[in-house]
Amino acid sequence: MVENRPFLTLLSHFVVLLGVVIIAFPVWMTFVASTHSQQTMLQSPIPVLPGPHLIENYAKVLTEGYGKVGSTPVMMTLTNSMIMALGVAIGKIAISIISAFAIVYFRFPGRMFFFWAIFVTLMLPVEVRIVPTYGVVASLGMLDSYSGLIIPLIASATATFLFRQFFLSVPDELTEAARVDGASPMRFFWDILLPMSRTSIAALFVIQFIYGWNQYLWPLLITTKESYYTVVMTVSRQANVVDGVPSWNLLMAMAMLAMLPPVLVVVFMQRQFVRGLVETEK
Amino acid sequence: MEKRVTFNERWLPYLLLGPQMIITLVFFFWPSGQAIYQSVLIEDAFGGNSKFVWFENFAQLFRDNSYAHSAQITVVFSFLVAAIGLGISLLLAVMADRVIRGATAYKTFLVWPYAVAPAVAGVLWGFLFNPSVGILAWMLQGIGIEFNYVVNGNQALLLVVIAAVWNQISYNFLFFLAGLQSIPKSLIEAAAIDGAGPGRRFWDIVFPLLSPVGFFLLVVNIIYAFFGTFGVVDSLTKGGPGKSTEILVFKVFNDGFRGQDLGGSSAQSVILMVVVIALTFVQFRFIERRVHY
Numbered sequence: 001m002v003e004n005r006p007f008l009t010l011l012s013h014f015v016v017l018l019g020v021v022i023i024a025f026p027v028w029m030t031f032v033a034s035t036h037s038q039q040t041m042l043q044s045p046i047p048v049l050p051g052p053h054l055i056e057n058y059a060k061v062l063t064e065g066y067g068k069v070g071s072t073p074v075m076m077t078l079t080n081s082m083i084m085a086l087g088v089a090i091g092k093i094a095i096s097i098i099s100a101f102a103i104v105y106f107r108f109p110g111r112m113f114f115f116w117a118i119f120v121t122l123m124l125p126v127e128v129r130i131v132p133t134y135g136v137v138a139s140l141g142m143l144d145s146y147s148g149l150i151i152p153l154i155a156s157a158t159a160t161f162l163f164r165q166f167f168l169s170v171p172d173e174l175t176e177a178a179r180v181d182g183a184s185p186m187r188f189f190w191d192i193l194l195p196m197s198r199t200s201i202a203a204l205f206v207i208q209f210i211y212g213w214n215q216y217l218w219p220l221l222i223t224t225k226e227s228y229y230t231v232v233m234t235v236s237r238q239a240n241v242v243d244g245v246p247s248w249n250l251l252m253a254m255a256m257l258a259m260l261p262p263v264l265v266v267v268f269m270q271r272q273f274v275r276g277l278v279e280t281e282k
Numbered sequence: 283m284e285k286r287v288t289f290n291e292r293w294l295p296y297l298l299l300g301p302q303m304i305i306t307l308v309f310f311f312w313p314s315g316q317a318i319y320q321s322v323l324i325e326d327a328f329g330g331n332s333k334f335v336w337f338e339n340f341a342q343l344f345r346d347n348s349y350a351h352s353a354q355i356t357v358v359f360s361f362l363v364a365a366i367g368l369g370i371s372l373l374l375a376v377m378a379d380r381v382i383r384g385a386t387a388y389k390t391f392l393v394w395p396y397a398v399a400p401a402v403a404g405v406l407w408g409f410l411f412n413p414s415v416g417i418l419a420w421m422l423q424g425i426g427i428e429f430n431y432v433v434n435g436n437q438a439l440l441l442v443v444i445a446a447v448w449n450q451i452s453y454n455f456l457f458f459l460a461g462l463q464s465i466p467k468s469l470i471e472a473a474a475i476d477g478a479g480p481g482r483r484f485w486d487i488v489f490p491l492l493s494p495v496g497f498f499l500l501v502v503n504i505i506y507a508f509f510g511t512f513g514v515v516d517s518l519t520k521g522g523p524g525k526s527t528e529i530l531v532f533k534v535f536n537d538g539f540r541g542q543d544l545g546g547s548s549a550q551s552v553i554l555m556v557v558v559i560a561l562t563f564v565q566f567r568f569i570e571r572r573v574h575y
Contacts, residue, residue, distance in 0.1 A: 008480060012380040019374045020391040023451065026406040027398075029417060033409065045420045095301040102298035107288050114299055121310050122562065125509045127531050128554045131538035131547050132313035132320065140308075155305040168285070175287040185289040214399035216513040217535070236401040236517035239408060248415060255402055262397035267390060274393070274456055 027259070034058070034253035041248040057253045066238050066250055074257055077231040080149075081213055082261070084230055087150035088212030089205050092159045097197065100163035101189055105175070122157040127217060134221050144225045153211075153218060158280045159204055165279075166200045167193065203276030206269050210262045231258040314555070320548035339549035348525060349533070349550075356529045359443060360507030367447040367503055368496065371454035376484065378455075379462040389459070396452040400445075400513030407445040408518050431519070435526025438519045442527050445518060446511045454499050461495035462488065501565045508557065530554060 029048070033041060036051035065071035102108075103115055126133060133152060142148030170193065178188040219230045220237075235258050238251055266273050321339055343349045378388050395403075410418045413430045422429040431438040465488060473483045512531050515521060521528035521536060528536065534554065538547030 005480070009381060012377040013384070015377040016374060016381065016388050016392075019370070019377075020388065023392065023395060023448065026403075026410055026448070029410060030406055041415060046415050046417055048417065095305065098298040099302040102295040104285055105288055106291060106295035106298075108292075108295045111295075114303065117306060117311075118302065121306055124310070124314060124555055124558055127509050127512050128534070128558060129310075129313045129317050129551055130535055131544065131551065132316040133309060134539075135316065136309060136313050151305060152309040155302070155309050160302065172285065172287045175285070179287070179289075185291060185294060188289075210397050214397075214401075214513075216399060216401040216516070220516075221539070232399040232401050232513075235405055236513070239405040239517055240520070248409065251405075252409065255405055258402050259398050262399075263394050266394050266397040270390060270393065277396075277453065277456060278460065 030252045030255050033248050034250075034256050036249050038247050038249055046248075053249065057249050058257070061250050061253045061257070066234075066247070066254065071238075072226045072229050072234060074231060074234075074254055076227065077229050077234050078257060078261075080146075080228060081230040081232065081258075083146055084149045084215065084219070085209045085212035085261075087146065088153050088215075089208035091150055091154040092156060092208050093201055093204055095154060096156075096159035097163050097194075097201070098189075100160050100167055101193065103160075104164055104167040105185065105188075118157045118160050120157075121155060122161070126153065130217060130221070137222055143222050144228050146228070148222050149215075149219055149228065149230075150212075153215065159208070162200060162204060162279055163197065166197060170196060199272075199275070200279070202269070202272045203279060205276075206265055206273045207276040207280055209265055213262045317548045317551040317555070320544055321552045323545055339545045340553075343546065343549055343553070348528075351525060352528050352530055352533045355439070355525075355527065356508065359439065359446075359511075359527075359529055360504050362443045363446045363450070363507040363511070364500055364503040366443065367450050367454055368499055370447070371451050372458050372492075372496070374451075375455050375458035375462055376488070379459060389456075392455050393452045395448055396450075398449060400449055400511060401517045402513075403445050403449045404442075404514040404517035407441060407448070411441055433523055435523055438523060438527050442511070442515055442518055445514045446507065449514065450503065450506055450510075454503070457495055457499055458492070461492050465491050498565070501561060505558070505561050505565075508554075508561075 032048060032050050033046065034057055035054040036047060037053050040047060040051060061074045063073055063075060065073045099114075099118065103111060137143060137148050137152055140148075142151070174192055175188065178192060183191070214232060215230070216232050216236065219228075220233045223229055223233075231254070235251070235255050238254065239246060322336060323334060323339075374392065378385055378392070381388070398406075408416075408431075410416050411429060411431055413419055413432055419429045429437055431441045469487055469491075470483055473487055478486065508529075509531050511529065512535070515527055515529060515532050519527045521532050530550065531554065534547055534550045537543045537550065541547075
């Protein structure tokens with residue numbers, strides 16, 4: 001800083017710390033609730049420090065689920081979420097990197113038409129056209145399937161534009177050199193472009209993994225079989241059970257498990273995450 | 283910007299564009315077209331027969347009080363989400379930018395809420411304010427405030443705002459922090475030499491230089507409040523109590539799936555499409571302008 005003002009620095013630390021504490025508070029309470037027994041959770045006020053039932057609660061939701069009849073083990077919903085998140089992330093990256101390659105490195109009739117056709121998809125989030133999209137997926141017989149969960153969500157322009165932006169910054173000399181050496185376009189793509197795109201791919205992967213994992217409305221609509229439920233939708237569904245009080249300790253253990261994978265991805269891949277966030281907005 | 287050096291292939295580019303185009307066509311253009319088509323039809327109660335009614339569905343929406351009500355709530359909601367969210371994250375970013383020690387650690391502790399699903403965020407805040415077991419509801423009761431979002435509409439809206447802001451704070455924070463760090467230190471130092479105190483420096487130098495980021499975030503937050511908060515609303519209040527938290531995107535879903543009013547729901551979709559397109563346009567115009575700064 002430009003000058004030394006101990007009081008102001010102290011105040012800054014204090015404000016940021018306060019922010020960190022307030023922001024973490026809901027998750028702390030969730031964690032605390034997930035370590036107590038059902039009886040404790042029904043007394044008011046509820047405890048603010050962890051209790052002794054941590055392993056018991058987590059083991060129960062992972063293997064048996066929420067505990068009511070016909071509930072899905074969280075192990076299974078976690079697996080579904082993982083399949084969906086990976087499918088969305090990898091699928092998006094795969095289809096958009098090749099279409100960006102086509103748009104940047106080739107001249108062909110209709111190129112601008114395709115460019116704009118992809119561009120307009122940037123504008124409409126799935127929530128807006130949810131009812132007709134559901135109709136299309138239903139008429140294709142893709143309800144209750146992984147392809148129905150994944151494929152409709154990978155049509156998006158953000159990734160294509162990110163790769164386009166990156167390809168435009170790749171020096172032309174590389175392309176020239178590859179052509180002089182007689183490399184085919186695909187050879188150039190695999191051996192030069194793809195390895196160079198590693199950081200962009202990693203950044204995009206983090207963002208899209210979170211996006212896929214956190215989907216809520218889409219899986220809620222198109223799954224009716226429990227074997228396709230994702231963890232985020234079951235947490236919300238169980239929180240709103242019609243028949244009375246939810247078992248808070250188990251519900252909160254489920255919520256913790258639903259948050260853990262994407263939060264870990266953000267914390268451990270923070271650099272890629274920040275990069276992805278900033279670059280997808282360009 | 284275009285490439286000077288390109289490849290000459292006849293079919294390869296189409297092959298490469300194929301997967302994305304097919305998916306876009308089937309899951310984007312087809313449903314969007316259907317939304318527009320259905321928005322000018324009325325289906326009779328037994329399905330099957332539908333009648334072309336021009337803009338009757340739209341006219342009905344504009345006459346409908348519950349639609350006006352929902353639009354009004356959406357405006358209030360997105361204003362609150364944007365204002366509170368931007369205010370808090372600007373404060374945190376300015377403070378985090380000031381501290382030298384521990385800045386990276388603070389950043390890690392502030393970015394993770396972005397990774398929490400909106401639907402899960404709704405469940406967490408619903409738990410904290412739950413009328414019977416919520417610790418915050420209990421504390422509020424201790425100081426004489428009866429907080430029951432299940433029956434009180436305004437409190438429900440407030441709670442949805444809090445959960446939505448919490449979910450979006452890390453995003454705003456990161457962009458504000460990046461904006462702050464890109465302000466040249468020499469400007470601040472020059473102002474300090476001229477005798478401007480920290481407050482003066484913030485309002486006269488930092489704040490104006492930060493305004494492009496702020497405007498960009500404003501648009502992003504409005505888009506987020508309009509469309510990204512479905513999960514928060516659905517897991518917290520389901521639009522209730524009454525219709526006090528029924529924002530537009532929730533109403534589209536509610537009328538289309540629960541009410542089976544395809545025409546009305548499609549007309550609402552079309553209106554929302556226009557809103558997103560307008561907002562996106564504003565955003566792009568702005569980004570183009572930012573390049574010339």
